[in-house]
Amino acid sequence: MSVVTPKGFRAAGIAAGIKANGNPDLALVVNDGPEQVAAGVFTRNKVKAAPVLWSQQVLTTGRLRAVVLNSGGANACTGPEGFQTAHATAEKAAEMLGCGAIEVAVCSTGLIGAQLPRDTVLAGVETAAGELAATPDAGLAAATAIMTTDTMAKQAAHTDEAGWSVGGLTKGAGMIAPSMATMLSVLTTDAVVDAPVLEQALRAAVRVSFDRLDVDGSMSTNDTVVALASGASGVTPDPAALTAALTAVCKDLAQQMQADAEGVTKRIAVQVTGAATEDDAVTVARTVARDSLVKTAMFGSDANWGRIAAAVGYSDAAVDPDTLDVTINGVLLCRGGVAAGGRTDADLSGKEIVIEIGLGLGDGAAEILTTDLSHAYVEENSAYPS
């Protein structure tokens, strides 16, 4: 159930001393092959962290031996000095593994605008390289070392009956939106796959999992998802099967992020059907999922469908108020744009809320996962810099 579930991988997670509190803060995931195929998906933020710039560059080869990840500092808005730190980190890992720096990706998360303590990071890479193992404990240590405001390590795996598997780890707990806090993820597979197929499968998986967490266009400076393929199973799966397995793991990890979101008291699924297109369905679901008035109403267990209708109406999608239906937790509250029942009929007292929005225009459908906007969210994000 970790990045070392697939054959050909080792991992480590240690406390390098980047975090002042001494918590684990540096992880290393290594692909021992026989193949070192890799693909990545990065933030579309125009302000990119140094490790993102570095990793985008090295991933143009479609080949990676290892990924170094650190928490305790984003290494973003750090200029040439920050880029040199990312480069030096890759060089140190390469030295330890006997490969080139161009075969090592780097991911960082934490406060923006501060330089990482380079020597501390480099010493940490050396220590981590000495602790690499293919054990579940090593996988867990790696997942633990990248946590920031996360309250639990997040791992998942999926094994195909044909004898190959996919594993993964992730971090991210900021209101679950990639906009709101950095999400980093490393996915591993022992399937035999070439780089273009792996990249296509990864993009397809991310599009319906991590990208369906609240917001897409709004991303942090550091968001990174890297996939590594070792080929160690000797099995070449059908691309569709690989995509399905990657998607299953990414969805599992995304749900863990939703459940662990900062200050969450409700897990909300916004399901849109009947949109003119799938893109429109995503747009409507995202707009509702982001609306502060909807999110605070959900925190208050108030089935305030009018706020949902208003958000649907200002979304940048085709909407006809006369064919708008809104159902919350199974109770139809708005039919054809007009109240259909008492809003007290819907029971929102539990932790799970399903908002179904029918647009009555076509076949487009999409689901976005989000959370409520709670006192704890405000507290966590105002009292502690991150």
Added chain:
Amino acid sequence: MSVVTPKGFRAAGIAAGIKANGNPDLALVVNDGPEQVAAGVFTRNKVKAAPVLWSQQVLTTGRLRAVVLNSGGANACTGPEGFQTAHATAEKAAEMLGCGAIEVAVCSTGLIGAQLPRDTVLAGVETAAGELAATPDAGLAAATAIMTTDTMAKQAAHTDEAGWSVGGLTKGAGMIAPSMATMLSVLTTDAVVDAPVLEQALRAAVRVSFDRLDVDGSMSTNDTVVALASGASGVTPDPAALTAALTAVCKDLAQQMQADAEGVTKRIAVQVTGAATEDDAVTVARTVARDSLVKTAMFGSDANWGRIAAAVGYSDAAVDPDTLDVTINGVLLCRGGVAAGGRTDADLSGKEIVIEIGLGLGDGAAEILTTDLSHAYVEENSAYPS
């Protein structure tokens, strides 16, 4: 300092019984002429309240005798029955004033999805018509009757030395964004002006005032700004002078809305300069003003410029990280995309925060007013349905 400051106007505000708590909930603003020129700006939400549909229709004539406004119910998502209520409200006012229903606009604010008590509203219009007066008390009563979560009535006026003036009232306190709660405003002037010039001046004024409150594209189902011109001063001002006066009044009202926003502990001005275009400047300022992590940091008096840089980066505008400067309350914290000083140097302990963002790309500039995201905001919007 009210809608009756300009000559030719009377107003009233009463408790019609729409609100269960007996607070004032119905206002009437009447233009006694000699001219009845009018213009309006409405929400771009695709889910439009019945009074918006009605008022858009009657304003196509460029002529209005009166505006009826109510709080206690938005009359949105109420179908044909709701539209009939808006129509009947206009007819009742027309009957009392001896004009046609097509000369009466209607504005509503409150909970979406519930029918207004039609008989209560109609009786209220009758009562209000009997209390119309051109006194400051009457202007205040009208401004008071449209309050929802507002804690104070909002009025403004501007008198030109040439002998004409502009007055106005507004309501809206939902995180100050038109997206977040309905804003209604009535502006009056005794200038002599024809409808196309009034409309152009109104649009120009709204664009740099109400539309610069946090969000533009995201609007409620009910947002309405109506301008009425009586011509009673006998003075025909230059269109630029009229635009300037309307803008001054709208900015004054917008600042009152910002100061009274739900749960506000900080008043934040996001000032962008150096953008490639003015549109880009607005886009960047809005994106920063909307970002939950920026807003919670401001609540925590934390000069977390990294969150601002990240929001700038994901905005849909031309941005070069290498020429990005961020200054908070006069302290330059980020120069050329890199930390320029300690973030503890900026003092954010007061109620006023000015965020200056220099993009270094061109001459585009814009300011957006917003507020912090506080515990009180969450409380107000989760514990009380609206």
